[in-house]
Amino acid sequence: DPIILATRNEGKVRELQQLLLGTDFKVESLACYPDVPEVVEDGDTFKANAVKKAREVAVALGRTTLADDSGLVVDYLDGAPGVHSARFAGPGHDDAANNRKLLQLLNDVPQQKRTARFCCVVAVATPDGQVATTQGSCEGIIIDEPRGENGFGYDPLFLVPQYGKTFAELDSAIKNAISHRGRALQKVRDILKAAAND
Template identity: 50%
Template sequence: MSASALRLVLATRNPGKIRELRGILADIGLDVELLSLDEFPAIGDIPETGLTFAENALIKAHAVASATGLPAVADDSGLCVDALSGMPGVFSARWAGGHGDDKANLDLLLAQISDVPDGRRGAHFACAAALALPSGTERVVEGTMSGAIIREPRGTGGFGYDPIFVPEGGPRTLAEYGAEEKNAISHRSRAFRPLASIVAELLRAM
């Protein structure tokens, strides 16, 4: 199979993730036709029933590979706060109850650790990126980015918990980073870049 004929489904409808993976794959010289779930409207929401980021990423990747008959890549990511014993973790997107309510999630988290002193507000973002082939072959790569939680949101970029997370080395929050600058150090990039090399190896062997 020629590189130009390769097709890969990214198990998301998030255009930002599509752009990011397309750039990573281009960086390693793999020419693929990258599809999103928008092109498969019959695929509904995939329940994330795993207890780890890796489990959820694999659930999504296998479900999409099975439904489309094409190799699929999925990720699951979240914020892990030391003072909350690693929570919200896999529940990051629905920490306040509703899925994807960034402000409610952020406000609840800040309230929960309001009494935690500055020196004990460590946290990290984690991401698991998974590849699943229709044959059942699977691979998972995980990446993390360490930092700390500040007391008040700062910055207008990014999304989710970015306005309260300062990566190691500070002093800016992720919401104060430019998109390319953030992608160079992010947990998602640290998972997707090594996975992209695995994608290239496995797809070229098909």
């Protein structure tokens, strides 16, 4: 059976699908299962939320399920938006509003204090409720105006110093090779193989 991708974020679905291309694993997104109830993400950590999302969907559908909980950790903001990245500017999930809020909070903060990282925990759950997790992160700097059209979320503000480009300016293949999500996914293949053999 295909693995369920327990996310309703289309940007994540695109990247996770691309990252699992070329493996033996077929995936199916939650878009195929509109009746699965929304998981309440009330955890304090990426790991707690990833585990909860993967486990609830795996048990509900009786299928091996992969969930991603991720976000942007900004040092000057003591780690915000962190686990609240998706709804930083309030309910409604508007990436542009989140980006505006981040720029406001960093207004006049000099470049050397604008360090940040994207973090991602991927959880894989089996229908019996067992869960394994991996994590990945990627270091960068929050610039002071958006650049680039690719990706999603905070990508236009996240500069990767080694490339001199934001995630939104990089090809998706390069983003996937160095991103928090890509790094977490690289570590997940053995777990998926074990789950497939159960």
